[in-house]
Amino acid sequence: MIEITVKGIKKFIGHNEIALTSTHHKLSLPVIKRMYKKMVNGIKFDDIKIFENLVIDGHHRYISSLLAEIEIGKIKSLKSSATKEYKWNDIEFDENDWDTDSKIQYLNERDAEYNQIDIETINDIVSE
Template sequence: MKKINKETILEVIEKTDYILITTHNKLSLPIIRRIYKKMINGIKFDDIKVCGNCIIDGHHRFVSSILAKIKLDEAKSSKTSATIEYKWESVDFVEEEWDTLEKIQRLNELDAEFNKIPIEKIIELTK
């Protein structure tokens, strides 16, 4: 996969048969890249939450899965009155890192536990 940025994400979304509607207008590229690296190396993730064809929770996982050509399972969820649907072209994919080092460490620990592998393997995959 070439560099993961807004252009490559939109190219892949445009070519895929399976697409969900985003309810977020901003996503973090560093998070997408981290999850993508894990996915292409066989790390499994929890279901994304959807209501109809809208993503409620799991936007970064969904985008990463589209890039990795992996279908994630879905869990039914519900919208609230504050839920807004956006077109993928209008999403702001930012270079800003939203996770602290502590949160990244905790997520790596959870991924290792979920996949029943050592934390060191998860850390190596994300370098």
């Protein structure tokens, strides 16, 4: 398991070809950290939504899956006229957590149900 930091993610992006393009200019580092921990511990996630080469929904899942070297499913979606493209090198990784404690618990419960495991296992993974 690697340490997920802004510097580490930027280094990864600089040294790897990222197949899909972001449509968000900012992502939450703590959200990426939680997803990464879950992925490297075998937790599966919903598919991300893409339009051609654009990530429409699932940016945190996508970058976490790349860092974890885990293939994530992709389903086709639509884009709106307001959709903008951002180079991964230009993405800002916010060190603030965008999720509240109650949302984190809700997502952990959902992940436990989706993966058919107990919630304690998920809670242990993210608290490591």
